Amino acid sequence: MRDLPSIQTLRAFEAAARHENYSMAGDELGVTHSAVSHRIRELEERLEIKLFHRIGHRMTLTREAVTLLAQVRQALVILRMAFPDAPEQSQATLVVSVHPALATKWLIPRLGAFTKLFGNTVLEIRSTAELQDFLAPGIDVSIRYGVGAWPNAAGERMTGDVLFPVCSPAYRDQHNLQQPSDLARCRLLRHAWQQWSPWLRAANLTLREPNGGMTLSDTAMLLEAAVAGEGVALAGKIFASADLKSGRLVRLFDVEIEDAYAYYVVWRAGTSLTPLGEAFRLWVRDQFAI
Missing domain, CATH: 3.40.190.10 (Periplasmic binding protein-like II)
Structure with a gap:
């Protein structure tokens, strides 16, 4: 069996494909433009295919090269995970x-x-x-x-989330929050992206979507407002987990809904x-x- 191409050759091909430019690929790898060009030509001769078309200042992949790129990237990922301390990765x-x-x-x-x-x-x-x-x-x-x-x-979807009300322990005790209907006497903190209405319906409450008080566009600020005792926030489990674990926030009730995002x-x-x-x-x- 013929020897496999060197790691340097495969890295040169991957970098050139990503940058669509031999000089930028060389800068990343610490070699010259001509060194990258030599590696690409070596790979083309070995495979007997053309890997790049020049369009202006860009080097675009041929159809055959697109398939090869996916395979090369998969192989490089496996090698990086198998040899995390390899010297060639020191500047990655x-x-x-x-x-x-x-x-x-x-x-x-x-x-x-x-x-x-x-x-x-x-x-x-x-x-x-x-x-x-x-x-x-x-x-x-x-x-x-x-x-x-x-x-x-x-992109690729990683995970969904669930939403439920949270507040500080002091706010819960001060307002004696024991069941969903108790939210009628609370300030409901609002996120610009998330409405309360779906959760209110799931809890069989006739409360309207809050339209006053505090609205925040950032989830971290929303949770900090709840920690500070400003009201009750509708939070996702992923975002709120650390504050719930530390006791800065407490979850209210068992009702939760699937996040639309x-x-x-x-x-x-x-x-x-x-x-x-x-x-x-x-x-x-x-x-x-x-």
């Missing part, structure tokens, strides 16, 4: 975009688990709530919460995840399953 960088609230309440507390698996990876977290920014140039992968349909984006790993449409991006996607899926 992964840029992740995430909503500020999700970063604060979910991702940051779990980064210790990530660094244990990918200790040689330089992880850059870009926190933004703006939809037009979460797939900006330079971002490898994003974690987003929503309906799963964003312009120019591809879900959590997704997202990347730019028409591209594939980098090997590190793919490994990150698998790690995120595992973390949501815990």
Whole structure:
């Protein structure tokens, strides 16, 4: 059997496909433009196919190369996970975009688990709530919460969630909250994305959707307002779990509803995840399953 292509050749092909530019691929790998070109030509001669078409300043993949790229990325992910301390990965960088609230309440507390698996990876977290920014140039992968349909984006659903009321222990005791109807004498904190009405119907309450008081567009701020005793928040289990475990918040009643939104790993449409991006996607899926 013929020897397999070298790791350097496969990494050069993957980087060139991702950047659509030999010079940028060389900058990432610490080699020259001509070195990348040589690696690509070596692979083309070995496979007897053409891998790239030049369109202006871009090097676009041929149809045959698209299939090869998926296979190469899968192989590189397996190698990275099997040899997490390999010297060639010492400068590997992964840029992740995430909503500020999700970063604060979910991702940051779990980064210790990530660094244990990918200790040689330089992880850059870009926190933004703006939809037009979460797939900006330079971002490898994003974690987003929503309906799963964003312009120019591809993605995979990770998990859904359930919603239920939470408040501080002091607020619960002060208002003697024992059953859902007791919410009639409470301030219901509002999130700009989440209405109370579905939960109120599930609890068989005739209360109207609150239209006064406090409205917050960020889930982390919503939960902090509840911790501060400002009222009762409708919270997702994923976001509220740490505060519930620590006792900063308490869950009210047994009634819960399915969240209409879900959590997704997202990347730019028409591209594939980098090997590190793919490994990150698998790690995120595992973390949501815990």
